[in-house]
Amino acid sequence: MKLEVLSEQQAISLMVLFISGSAVVLSIGGQAGGDIWLAVILSGLLALPIVTVYARLHSLYPHYDAFQIIIVIFGNTFGRLICLVYTWFAFHLGALVLRNFGEFIITVGLEETPQLFPVTLFALLCLWIVKEGIEVLGRWSNFFFRFAIIIVLITTALALPELNMDHFRPFLFNGIMPVLQGTANVFAFPFAQTIVLWLAFSGFQKRSSPYRIYWLGILMGTLVILIITTLVVAIIGVEIYKHSYFPAYIAIARLNIADFVQRLEIIVAIMFIISSFVKVSTCLLATCKGVAAITNFHDYRFTVTPITLLMISTSYFLFDDIMQMLFWAQDIWPIYAFPFQVILPIIVLIGGEYRAKSLKKQ
Amino acid sequence: MKLSKSIEKNLEIFQQKIFHDDDVIRYRRFTLGNTQIKCGIIFIDSMIDKDYLGENVISPLTRCKSESIHLREIYPSIENIIAVESLRISKGLEQMIEGILYGDALLLIDGTDLGMILSVKGWEYRSISEPTSESVVRGSREGFTESIIINISLLRRKIQDSRLKFKMQELGRRTKTKIAICYIEDLVSPQILQEVFERINKIDIDGILESGYIEELIKDSPLSPFKTVGHTERPDILAGKILEGRVGILCDGTPFVLTVPFIFMEGFQSNEDYYRNWALASLDRMLRYVGFFITTSTPAIYLSLITYHQEMIPTPLLLSISAAREGIPFPTIFELIVLGLVFEILREGGVRLPSPIGQALSIVGAIVLGDAAVTANFVSAPMIIVIALTGISSFVIPQFLGVVILIRLAFVLFASVLGLYGFVFAVIGLFIHLMSIRSFGIPYMTELSSYKLEDVKDTVIRAPWWWMQRRPKLITKKNRPKRKRIEGK
Amino acid sequence: MQVVLLTTTLILIVIAEIKLWHQKDTPKIIFYCILMLCAYGLSVLQMTETTIFNPSVLIETIISALQNDNSEGLR
Numbered sequence: 055m056k057l058e059v060l061s062e063q064q065a066i067s068l069m070v071l072f073i074s075g076s077a078v079v080l081s082i083g084g085q086a087g088g089d090i091w092l093a094v095i096l097s098g099l100l101a102l103p104i105v106t107v108y109a110r111l112h113s114l115y116p117h118y119d120a121f122q123i124i125i126v127i128f129g130n131t132f133g134r135l136i137c138l139v140y141t142w143f144a145f146h147l148g149a150l151v152l153r154n155f156g157e158f159i160i161t162v163g164l165e166e167t168p169q170l171f172p173v174t175l176f177a178l179l180c181l182w183i184v185k186e187g188i189e190v191l192g193r194w195s196n197f198f199f200r201f202a203i204i205i206v207l208i209t210t211a212l213a214l215p216e217l218n219m220d221h222f223r224p225f226l227f228n229g230i231m232p233v234l235q236g237t238a239n240v241f242a243f244p245f246a247q248t249i250v251l252w253l254a255f256s257g258f259q260k261r262s263s264p265y266r267i268y269w270l271g272i273l274m275g276t277l278v279i280l281i282i283t284t285l286v287v288a289i290i291g292v293e294i295y296k297h298s299y300f301p302a303y304i305a306i307a308r309l310n311i312a313d314f315v316q317r318l319e320i321i322v323a324i325m326f327i328i329s330s331f332v333k334v335s336t337c338l339l340a341t342c343k344g345v346a347a348i349t350n351f352h353d354y355r356f357t358v359t360p361i362t363l364l365m366i367s368t369s370y371f372l373f374d375d376i377m378q379m380l381f382w383a384q385d386i387w388p389i390y391a392f393p394f395q396v397i398l399p400i401i402v403l404i405g406g407e408y409r410a411k412s413l414k415k416q
Numbered sequence: 417m418k419l420s421k422s423i424e425k426n427l428e429i430f431q432q433k434i435f436h437d438d439d440v441i442r443y444r445r446f447t448l449g450n451t452q453i454k455c456g457i458i459f460i461d462s463m464i465d466k467d468y469l470g471e472n473v474i475s476p477l478t479r480c481k482s483e484s485i486h487l488r489e490i491y492p493s494i495e496n497i498i499a500v501e502s503l504r505i506s507k508g509l510e511q512m513i514e515g516i517l518y519g520d521a522l523l524l525i526d527g528t529d530l531g532m533i534l535s536v537k538g539w540e541y542r543s544i545s546e547p548t549s550e551s552v553v554r555g556s557r558e559g560f561t562e563s564i565i566i567n568i569s570l571l572r573r574k575i576q577d578s579r580l581k582f583k584m585q586e587l588g589r590r591t592k593t594k595i596a597i598c599y600i601e602d603l604v605s606p607q608i609l610q611e612v613f614e615r616i617n618k619i620d621i622d623g624i625l626e627s628g629y630i631e632e633l634i635k636d637s638p639l640s641p642f643k644t645v646g647h648t649e650r651p652d653i654l655a656g657k658i659l660e661g662r663v664g665i666l667c668d669g670t671p672f673v674l675t676v677p678f679i680f681m682e683g684f685q686s687n688e689d690y691y692r693n694w695a696l697a698s699l700d701r702m703l704r705y706v707g708f709f710i711t712t713s714t715p716a717i718y719l720s721l722i723t724y725h726q727e728m729i730p731t732p733l734l735l736s737i738s739a740a741r742e743g744i745p746f747p748t749i750f751e752l753i754v755l756g757l758v759f760e761i762l763r764e765g766g767v768r769l770p771s772p773i774g775q776a777l778s779i780v781g782a783i784v785l786g787d788a789a790v791t792a793n794f795v796s797a798p799m800i801i802v803i804a805l806t807g808i809s810s811f812v813i814p815q816f817l818g819v820v821i822l823i824r825l826a827f828v829l830f831a832s833v834l835g836l837y838g839f840v841f842a843v844i845g846l847f848i849h850l851m852s853i854r855s856f857g858i859p860y861m862t863e864l865s866s867y868k869l870e871d872v873k874d875t876v877i878r879a880p881w882w883w884m885q886r887r888p889k890l891i892t893k894k895n896r897p898k899r900k901r902i903e904g905k
Numbered sequence: 906m907q908v909v910l911l912t913t914t915l916i917l918i919v920i921a922e923i924k925l926w927h928q929k930d931t932p933k934i935i936f937y938c939i940l941m942l943c944a945y946g947l948s949v950l951q952m953t954e955t956t957i958f959n960p961s962v963l964i965e966t967i968i969s970a971l972q973n974d975n976s977e978g979l980r
Contacts, residue, residue, distance in 0.1 A: 146960070159837060164724070172834055172841075179844050186852040193851040193861060317728045320836055327840050349936060356933060359922060360940035363915075367947035372961050382961060389968050 060255065062262040064192030067199030068332060069271030072251055074202065074278050075333030076154040077244040079303060079326045080383055083283065084296035086236025088222045091284050093236035098276030100237065101245035104396060105268035107403045108252040112264035114410045119256040120340075121347035127405040134348050136398065141344030143394045144250050145365060148337030150383075152177060152369035155330050157376045162303050162319065174366055176327075180335040181362040184342060185355055188256055191335055198328050205325045206281055212309050212318065217288040242388035244279070245272065246395035253340035299376055338362060417509055423454045423526035430458055434513060441516070449480035453490075454526040463519035465538025472499040473521070473534060490525055491532060498523075502535040514592070541566065547649035547671065550814075552688045556652045560671035564594050567651075567666050567673065571598065574655040579603075585616065587667075588624040594668040595630070603661040603887070608856050612663050612676060627667040627674050634676070637853045641819045644855035646678035653687045660887055677855035679862050681875050683815035684708070689878045698877035705876070707812035710805060711820050715752050716827035716839045718802045723748055724835030740796045749832045751795050753825075755803045758785060760821060763807065907952050915945050 060068070086093035115123045124140075125133035156173040164172065183191050226233070248271070258264060282302060287295050289305040298304050303319050310316040339354075342361055346354035373379045417433070419426050427443055435441045444457045455477065459469065476497045486493045491505050506512055512522050512531045519537035544566065547559030560567045568582060579601040586592050597616070599609060615634040624630060631645045632638070648654055649671045654664050657675040665674040684704045689697035721729055722737060729737070744751065762781040766774045786804075789795045810820050823846060830838035853860045863871040870886060873879035919941055923934060 163837060164834065167834070172837060175834070175838075175841055179841060179848065182845065183848045186848065190848065190852045193859065194847055197847060197851065197861065197864065313730070316730070320725065320728060323837065324840055327837065327844070331844055345940075351933065351936070356922070356926070356937050357940060359918060360937065360944045363944035364940070364947055367944065367951045370951050371959060378961075382965070386961075386965055386968055389972075390964050 058187050058189045059257045059259050060188065060192040061259045062267055064196045065255065065258060065267045066271045066274065068192055068195040069248060069251055069267070070274045070278060071195050071199060071202060071329045071332040072248065072336055073244045073275030074329040075244055076151050076330050077279055078282050078329060079158060079300045079322065080154065080380070081295050081298065081301045082243060083236035083240040084384070085239060086233045087228060087292050088287070089226060089233045090236060090287055091222070091280060093233050093240055094276060094280045094283055096237040097241035097245055098272060100241050101248070101272050102269060104246055104399065105248055105272050106265065107399045108249070109264040109268045111403060111406050114406050116257070119343065120253045121344055123406065124402060125347065127402065127409045137344055137348050139398070140253055140394070141341055141348065144253055144337045144340035144344060147247060147250060148334050148341060149365050149369040149372055151330050151333045151337065152365060153372055153379060156369065157379060158300060158326060161299055161376065162323065170370065173369065176331070177334070177362050177366050179331065180338050181358055183335050184339045184358050188254060188339060191339065195332050202325055202328060205321050206278060209306060209321065210281060210285060212311060212315065213285050213289060216309060219288060221287050221291045238388050239384060242391050242395060243383060245275070246391065249395050249399060250337050250340045253344065254336045299380060338365065419509060419529040419531065421527055421529050423456055423524055426524050427456050444474065446474060446478050448477055448485065448525070449482055451482045451485055456524045457521050458516055459521035460516060460519065463539050464521055464536045468538060469521055469536045473536070490528060491530060498534065500534045500536060504533050506531050506533050544570070549649055554691050555688055556650070558651055559649050560651060560673060562669055562671060564596060564666050564668035568596060570651040571654060574651055575658065587619055587630070589622045591623040591625065593624040596666040597663060598658065598666065599663045600658055603659070604663060605661060608677060609663060611856050624667065626670045627665065627672045630665060630667060631674055636855055640849065640853050641822050642853060642860070644678055644853060644860065646675040646682055647672045648675065650687060656687060656690065677858040679855055679858060680850060680860050681864050683813055694878050694880040701878055702876065704812050707809040708816070711809035712823045712827060714802055714806050715756065715824060716831035719748055719752055719828060720831040720835040720839055737798050740798050743793045744796050749828070751799050752828060755795055755799055756824070759803050759807045908949055911948055911952065915941065
């Protein structure tokens with residue numbers, strides 16, 4: 055089968071949208087308080103070595119996708135076990151983001167609609183694009199990337215008069231510990247989640263460097279997250295940021311330009327829909343590829359429909375309510391995800407280096 | 417069936433077997449000069465130029481002297497007597513029949529089983545006139561006609577390059593329609609060209625009456641409402657497309673020429689963009705994108721704003737809208753769909769009517785349906801504005817006139833169930849579809865999803881000519897520079 | 906009612922998808938049907954609001970247990 059390839063631009067925009075995924079509306083890194091900007095920057099920097107691991111694996115095995123790499127490195131049994139673990143991780147993440155999306159829609163917009171309806175429609179769109187393949191996903195994100203950027207720029211410009219820099223002072227009021235906690239939080243969600251992108255990518259066009267893709271992606275993603283969190287905290291302050299479900303939505307709702315341009319929350323919602331669409335699709339794609347790799351099918355496309363349905367149902371019973379969901383995203387996720395996002399990739403890299411060397415010797 | 421050596425028998429074959437019961441076939445018998453050799457000419461009345469046939473074929477043959485004719489090699493010797501610019505000697509009966517049916521004359525001579533096909537075509541055709549479907553303010557006034565020969569000459573006059581090639585083919589088992597595939601040898605991408613030939617060779621149909629038949633038979637993603645094969649009636653547009661490395665397919669019997677590959681962005685280009693000041697042309701082009709957005713999205717956005725997100729409308733505006741909607745018995749979605757339908761009916765009705773009646777129709781539509789419906793409290797005035805805006809904007813992108821209606825409807829349906837969120841869902845879906853279709857291997861949204869400055873030059877804007885130095889990248893891979901740089905090499 | 910609707914939709918989807926493949930690949934069809942059955946089972950459970958094993962609760966318990974151990978150990 056022909057390897058589906060992405061261009062550098064497409065991969066980077068996919069990555070930036072993925073990172074901004076549900077992170078743009080949920081409150082992340084609230085522990086850091088007024089030093090949240092520092093936490094975001096630190097976690098972005100922390101993410102760089104992790105994505106370098108993926109890039110290194112890509113350049114070691116340029117003709118394989120992630121699941122194939124794992125199987126090549128660890129052999130059939132153990133490799134498949136790792137694949138299974140990652141498939142679960144991608145599936146679970148997809149369900150989580152889907153649930154975020156559902157909660158968002160019914161909390162801010164359509165209170166009377168049953169959550170299942172918009173979620174199902176949304177998941178069907180994801181199903182469609184995953185069936186079309188990663189190339190279409192890449193082109194799609196490349197196209198919508200500019201809208202995301204425009205939205206970020208417009209909100210920044212409109213928010214300028216509302217900013218209150220006092221929310222960031224004094225610097226390091228509570229010492230460095232909360233900042234580190236916030237850093238760990240932001241690192242785990244969203245930056246280190248890019249592992250799912252690694253699972254979903256199948257290859258890049260010739261002459262494009264995986265290092266550049268991952269690094270630029272992380273840098274631009276950091277920038278987007280940084281702008282959004284700083285803006286939001288500067289508008290509504292730390293306390294509201296920590297304790298609201300969707301702080302960005304509340305912040306933008308406060309904007310009012312000359313009584314005419316007001317109630318702009320919808321553009322936050324649009325940004326969120328676009329980016330979480332990319333995120334759910336990527337997770338779905340990674341899951342389907344994982345399932346196909348474990349069961350040794352060449353084409354993943356036929357598994358998409360059942361897995362989408364499974365994901366919808368899972369997302370539905372994963373949490374009882376939005377409180378539990380937020381608690382999960384902030385307190386449980388960083389610990390739960392650590393082995394998947396940091397330990398396993400390093401193990402895979404060590405195995406990969408070793409394997410590549412022994413292959414070279416032969 | 418084969419011809420014999422006797423002219424009488426041969427003529428009988430044609431008269432009794434092949435063309436029996438056909439009254440427009442003419443058989444003219446005469447003798448060759450003073451040699452007593454019998455000859456016959458078969459042709460179809462009204463498909464040949466009679467004066468030309470008489471003056472250049474029959475008259476020299478009947479007057480020629482016997483010395484100039486060698487009985488052994490009779491055809492080569494009379495080739496010099498006949499003053500026709502193109503003739504060929506043929507043995508096959510099939511070929512002769514085809515020739516006669518295509519407006520050639522067949523000359524048979526006693527004593528041989530060969531025939532000579534003389535090109536004396538001369539039928540009436542429409543003269544070159546300004547195309548009505550694509551009118552321009554500035555630009556050439558020529559339009560293609562129904563005759564493929566004339567169309568080829570129109571194109572050839574625009575591109576006088578020996579590397580411009582025409583490949584003639586016949587399609588349609590019964591109509592035997594002539595088509596010509598034209599391209600510039602060193603600009604066209606070989607994969608695209610090969611794909612075109614493969615698809616055209618696969619066509620098996622009894623009749624091709626218009627290039628639309630071919631279009632549908634070679635189209636990618638046949639289920640998609642978007643067109644992936646372009647068509648034009650203007651030689652200058654075709655020349656422009658071919659110079660960009662595209663392939664043109666001319667079809668006899670229609671002025672509409674197909675161009676492939678056709679990508680989304682072409683729907684927003686107009687030939688006039690390239691003839692006018694680049695800044696104004698760029699402005700126009702952006703207007704078309706805006707028009708596309710307005711015509712597809714206004715109804716859906718209006719609907720979701722007034723049913724789901726009233727808080728987003730500034731209060732004074734909201735008040736006036738709800739005042740206008742007071743006393744309207746129907747829900748907004750119903751109002752929207754019915755009014756939209758009425759508009760489409762008016763448009764469709766107007767298209768095929770003679771222009772005087774068309775005007776009457778638009779008056780009825782505008783005054784009776786618009787004004788009276790509002791006064792009678794059937795529909796609200798803002799809704800009329802929305803529909804009118806939608807309808808007018810759809811005319812800035814004539815290439816997508818049909819598909820836009822479908823998109824609009826889908827948007828409205830999604831917006832009616834989920835408000836603006838539904839609208840965004842529908843937009844996402846639309847772009848998934850657009851991103852997934854291809855035209856002859858070229859992604860449909862090429863150049864629109866790119867950030868390279870070079871690709872923007874002829875998409876969102878129309879950059880000045882001195883700045884556009886390269887041809888579109890994905891269509892032609894080779895021979896990129898449009899013009900050479902003046903300084904250095 | 907909902908369950909009946911779900912069942913018919915899923916059966917239709919299965920038939921349509923298998924028809925669309927244009928090829929008879931038995932292991933593929935079997936695997937597809939198994940996945941589809943899982944999805945169906947989960948959806949029915951969800952619709953009838955049966956409480957079932959919830960991975961997030963499990964993960965939550967494990968992690969809070971670990972955290973407690975650690976903090977006590979530190980003290």
